[in-house]
Amino acid sequence: MWILLLLSCSKENGGKWFWISEGSHYSTPIGNKVGVNRSGMEWEWEVIFDSSCLYTSADLIDSSNIGDINKLVGFSDCGLNHSQNSFRIGWRPSSLYSDSLELLSYVRRDGTFTFTPITTITTNELIFIYLTFSDTTYICCINGQCDTTERVCSDWEGRKRALFPYFGGDETSPHDMRIWIKNLDI
Numbered sequence: 001m002w003i004l005l006l007l008s009c010s011k012e013n014g015g016k017w018f019w020i021s022e023g024s025h026y027s028t029p030i031g032n033k034v035g036v037n038r039s040g041m042e043w044e045w046e047v048i049f050d051s052s053c054l055y056t057s058a059d060l061i062d063s064s065n066i067g068d069i070n071k072l073v074g075f076s077d078c079g080l081n082h083s084q085n086s087f088r089i090g091w092r093p094s095s096l097y098s099d100s101l102e103l104l105s106y107v108r109r110d111g112t113f114t115f116t117p118i119t120t121i122t123t124n125e126l127i128f129i130y131l132t133f134s135d136t137t138y139i140c141c142i143n144g145q146c147d148t149t150e151r152v153c154s155d156w157e158g159r160k161r162a163l164f165p166y167f168g169g170d171e172t173s174p175h176d177m178r179i180w181i182k183n184l185d186i
Contacts, residue, residue, distance in 0.1 A: 015046065015182030018165045020173045027165035027179070043131040043162075044185055045073055049101055050178035051123040055093060059174035066093065068169040069106055069115055073181065074131060075160035078153035085109060085153065087138045088163055089129055094120045103127075105140040105147040119145045 018027040057063035074088025090106035100122050104115045119142050121127055130141040135154040140147050164181070167173040 013182065015180050018179045018181055020165055020167045020177040020179075022175045023172045025167050025172055027167075041132055041134075042185070043073075043075065044183075045129045046182040046184060047072065047127050047129055048125065048180040049091070049121070049123045050180070051099075052175065053091070053101060053123060053177045053179060054099065055174050056098075060171055062170065065169070065171050068092065068171070069104060069113075070168060071106065071163065071166040072103075072179070073129065073165075074106070074163045076163060077133075077151070077160055078156045086163060087131065087133065087140070087151075089131070089140065089142065090115055096120065097122075099123065103142050105138070105149060107138065107149055109152050114149070116147045116149065118142050118147050 016029070018029070020027045057066040060066060069090035069092050072089040072091050074086055076086045078085040086106075086108045088106045090104040091101050092104075094100035094102045097120065100120045102117055102120050104117050106113060106115045118140065121143075127143055128141075130139075132139045133151055136151055138149050138151050140149075165179050167177065
């Protein structure tokens with residue numbers, strides 16, 4: 001049993017599986033070091049959402065939370081905590097297809113979030129994510145489809161803290177979920 005556990009936590013093709021356990025918000029491994037406190041302006045990842053990331057409103061305690069946005073990858077900004085200012089990729093079940101996920105740009109400004117749908121993907125599909133910023137804008141691209149939005153702290157040039165998979169807003173994960181992430185910045 002221990003051998004199987006060790007193999008399931010190992011790196012695959014330079015990437016790593018992140019798990020969000022049933023009843024949890026946070027993914028493991030916790031304290032990952034992929035991109036933590038980086039000063040670079042460009043962040044790139046390859047990602048695969050396992051089919052375990054699919055869920056329906058019937059799986060949730062409050063079915064109206066089906067529209068809530070989960071977080072995939074991104075970074076805190078402006079020298080503040082991520083709950084104040086951050087830029088990320090969000091995800092949730094697609095309202096169009098039962099076997100797909102909607103990916104969105106997700107921006108927190110002074111604790112208030114906005115989001116813009118970018119694309120819909122299927123599970124087990126390899127996707128490429130590119131995040132960058134300038135003084136006044138954030139740019140998010142997923143498989144070449146991009147969104148640009150305003151960045152409010154044009155004078156901040158400090159390091160940014162990497163952010164990784166997180167489920168929900170109000171609710172925790174209704175079942176175990178797996179997401180494979182490979183940092184391409186290394």
